Amino acid sequence: MKLILPIEVADEIKPHLPNDTTFVRADVDGNIDGDATDAEVYFSWLYYIKPTTLQKVLESAPKLRWHQATNAGVNNILTPQYLEREIVLTNGAGLHAIPIAEFVITYILSYAKNFQKLHELQAQKSWQRGLINEELQDKTLLIIGAGGIGQEIAKRAKAFGLNIYGSRRHPQPLLNFDKVVGANEWKALLGEANYVVIATPLTKETKGLIDAEIFSLMRPDAYLINIARGAIVDEPALIKALQTAKIAGAALDTVFTEPLPPESPLWTQPNIFITPHCSGHSPKTKERALSLFLDNFTRYYNDQPLRNIVNKDAGY
Known part of the structure; x- marks a missing residue:
């Protein structure tokens, strides 16, 4: 059996493989250091897989049967060329949940405790008192997408006394959630939510989901937090909502075009917090990714059910 392994960790994986396996290495651009025509396993590493990378790997490995991705979202992987092949895709659901959840709590606290204004005052050497710092107790958090990441967010948010609603x-019923509703029923809860977190996968149904209608239903003191995929948010509608004070602010760890171009108006909008798609980064992610792959490879090798199989029709 032959595998295609990421060049970054191939040597770490090698000691854990059975003696009757061989492997070739692939880099971030899909360049492979050997013959992959008989490879049946592909393990892609902790980066956004470019269409050109995926195309190179698919063309190099016509017998590919199983692909372990480290991304939770796989919208970039499910290309027409990929879907033509009978490849079992498993994703990295759970690998990034803890650091992302901690980032969401950071975003929420930064708004509630006026961190942006306090940083400005420090830079101005201004000892200004009287700022209103909110408590999170009894505020309401709506998590659109109560999957693995959403549940880790809820677990941490509940400790602050937030009321937590979710959709899926x-x-x-889910632990730490006060209410869980169906895919479209969350819109009726927007009027209660102080914080709205997007944690749903990007699919045909969710592309452009957060649009002008959604902003019109949100509270004027509410904050939008997106740690999922940029294309879920209608960015022109978000900009207008910020400029007209339809909502109080937004935190975006992901945007439609990444890297965000310097000329993008998002950079200069009032009360917006932009981070460079880094909320899932953690020194522990590598350890979790290797553990997941090796566990799934053992399952694959022994013809046992795999973890995190993606429903290609649903897109996650």
Whole structure:
């Protein structure tokens, strides 16, 4: 059995492989250091897989049967060329959940405790008192997408006394959530939410989901936080909502075009917090990614059910 392994960790994986396996290495651009025509396993590493990278790998490995991705979102992987092949795709759901959840709490606290204004005052050497710092107790958090990441967010937010609502395609009671509703029912909860977090995958149904209608339903003191995919938010509608005070602010760890161009008006909007798609980064992510792959490879090798199989029709 032959594998295609990321050049970054291939040597770390090698000691854990059975003796009857071989491997070739692939870099971030999809260049492979050997013959992959008989490879049936592809492990892609902790970076956004470019279409050109994926195309190179697919063309080099016509017998590919299983692909382990480290991304939770796989919208960039499910290309027409990919979907033509009978490849089992497993994703990295759970690898990034803890650091992302901690980032969401950071975003929320930064707004509640006026961090932006306090940093400005420090830079001005101004000892200004009287700022209103909100408490999170009894505020309401709405998490659009109560999957693995959403549940880690709820776990941490509940400790601050927030009321927590969530949505998912198939609603069911979940630990730390006060209410879980169906895929479209969350819109009726926007009027109660002080913080709205986007944690849903990017699919045909969710592209442009957060639009002018959604901003009109949100509270004027509410904050939008996007740690999912930039294309879920209608950016012109967001800019207008910020400029007209339809909402109080937004935190974006992901945007439609990445890197965000210097000329983008998002950079200069009032009360917006932009981070460079880094909320999922953690020194522990590598350890989790290797552990997931090796566990799934053992399952694959022994013809056992794999973890994190992606439903290609649903897109996640």
